[in-house]
Amino acid sequence: MLLSHDDRDPVRPSAMLETFPIVKNTYRDYFKVTGENKAAELLRYGKSKPGCISLAQGEGTLPTPEFICRAVNKALEDGKTFYSFGAGHPDLRQEISTYYARIYGVSVPTNRITVTSSGTNAVHLALMSILEDGDEVVAVTPIWKNLIGITELAGGSIKEFSMEEKDGAWTLNLEDLFAVCSAKTKAIMIVTPNNPTGWTMTGADIEKLTEFARLRGIWVIADEVYGRCTHKCARAASFLDYAREDDRLFVINSFSKTWAMTGWRLGWLVMPADAEGKIRDLILYENMGAPTFTQCGAIEALRHGEDFLEFQKKLWAENLDLLLQRLPRLKGVSMSVPPAAFYAFFHVDGCEDSYAMTREMIDEVGLSLCPGAAFGKGLKSYLRLCFAVSPEILTAALDRFEEFLSRR
Ligand SMILES: Cc1ncc(COP(=O)(O)O)c(C=O)c1O
Missing domain, CATH: 3.90.1150.10 (Aspartate Aminotransferase, domain 1)
Structure with missing residues (x-):
């Protein structure tokens, strides 16, 4: 029953609630x-x-290198100024798939790839698609602070798990990480290679974590934005090297660091195939997708950016x-x-x-x-x-x- 302005009774909190719902989720x-x-x-x-x-x-x-910018200039001249596809232009999704085959040697079909308006946006979409209010996300720290903020914005509750620095290296104790995961844990969030430490997870540890998460039904949010920014090898080990198609895994990537495209706000998300519809809907409500003409530059970056x-x-x-x-x-x-x-x-x-x-x-x-x-x-x-x-x-x-x- 809604009360009229005149018969409001300030001493009855339930009535107050009906009239003036308390605004939750403030900053x-x-x-x-x-x-x-x-x-x-x-x-x-x-x-x-x-x-x-x-x-x-x-x-x-x-x-950003000139050859990438040139593709955008051309796209603008060609009138590519209309709304794009929510999940990204099919040509760019295909190019990302081709890139994974060429550089990583893994098969990622286009229906598992969504173009996003930055890596940051990709993390938010992934979390929004799986989190209920209060769900626990175990974040392996040190971690880029914004990932904690994004998780909280998406309604998650953060549990930090710290790596240790000993004998001149950052180390992750997997057994301890597994031990802090509880029935309440919805997801594990991990950045490899890591910002800020540069620590990079070994393939063997990625495999163990993947198996643990699979067994427990826990999502893995793997931020691989620095996956190509490696000092001694062509790329870091990826969760995609070990995951199955239907694993509860989101892999975040971005054009920002690898091709000096921070201002472009362009990234991508690899997801389980059955998440495609949900992620696409979320994109439609958030920003209707990444800009059309910048995606033309992104294709060039993937093709010729080595x-x-x-x-x-x-x-x-x-x-x-x-x-x-x-x-x-x-x-x-x-x-x-x-x-x-x-x-x-x-x-x-x-x-x-x-x-x-x-x-x-x-x-x-x-x-x-x-x-x-x-x-x-x-x-x-x-x-x-x-x-x-x-x-x-x-x-x-x-x-x-x-x-x-x-x-x-
Ligand atoms: C680990 C990590 N993920 C994501 C991002 C953001 O990437 P983007 O510029 O694509 O939003 C950063 C930026 O510093 C980062 O360090």
């Missing part, structure tokens, strides 16, 4: 673990300071060498060598609050890095530096970091 309700995005605020702060070197964000300084990727990998490798020559020499700084991605994630002895240290560094020496605490619990003494920049910028940044530490 504050969502982000229980993520909290306010202090790292993003610091990133903006660093960028607002004239002369500050910002290596806080996960993107390089190289622009040389550019090699060029980037050479740059990352040189920069990693530079970092490994300089960082470990600094007193109190230690870092595991990352086998992939383009981040140095290092520990600074005596750092009790990486957010505060980040702000001080911006103010004192004009260098902006990303606070380690943003990547999960127990990481307050870490900082992340993105080294996908020119060696000159990296050298200047390391000079500033050294200067900052010498003042402590």
Whole structure:
């Protein structure tokens, strides 16, 4: 029964509820673990300071290669400005399938591939399609903070499971991971190769995790955005190497890192075949799909992007060498060598609050890095530096970091 304005009784909460339903899911309700995005605020702060070197964000300084941009110019000239297909243009879906066959040696039919408006969007779609309010998602940390935020936005409840750094390497204890999964666990979220550590899961561990999840009916959300950003091999092991078609698996990928296309907001999702309809519907409600003309550029990236990727990998490798020559020499700084991605994630002895240290560094020496605490619990003494920049910028940044530490 709805009450009229006049006979409302403020002392009867149930009546109040009928008249004025309490609005759940406000901003504050969502982000229980993520909290306010202090790292993003610091990133903006660093960028607002004239002369500050910002290596806080996960993107390089190289622009998208010309041959990719040219395809988009042509698409625009050809009038490809209309709505696209919700799940992506069939030619791009086919090209992604061809790419998996060529580079990964795996067969992924087009009905298991959806083009998305970024890797970030792909994660959100995957989670929205499986989560009920309050479902538990076990997130292997350190993890790119936004994945925690996206999970909470999709109604999930995060349980963090931390990797350990020991003897110069990040390690995942699978048995312990399995032990924290309960009947309430709907999904395990894992980033391999990892942002921020560069840690990369072995094929054997991927196989074990896949079997465990299959047995327990748990979803795996595998973020493989850095799958080609490897320093010693052509690609990282993928969940697609071990999964069956009907496994409860979503694999997230993106054009952002591999082909320097961060601003394009283009990615893709590999899903079980029976998820296609649901994901397509979600896309129609979220944004009606990725832009039409940018998908033409994405096809070129997949077809002809290997040389550019090699060029980037050479740059990352040189920069990693530079970092490994300089960082470990600094007193109190230690870092595991990352086998992939383009981040140095290092520990600074005596750092009790990486957010505060980040702000001080911006103010004192004009260098902006990303606070380690943003990547999960127990990481307050870490900082992340993105080294996908020119060696000159990296050298200047390391000079500033050294200067900052010498003042402590
Ligand atoms: C692990 C991981 N996944 C996804 C993304 C975002 O990719 P996209 O630019 O396609 O949204 C990032 C960006 O830093 C990332 O580190």
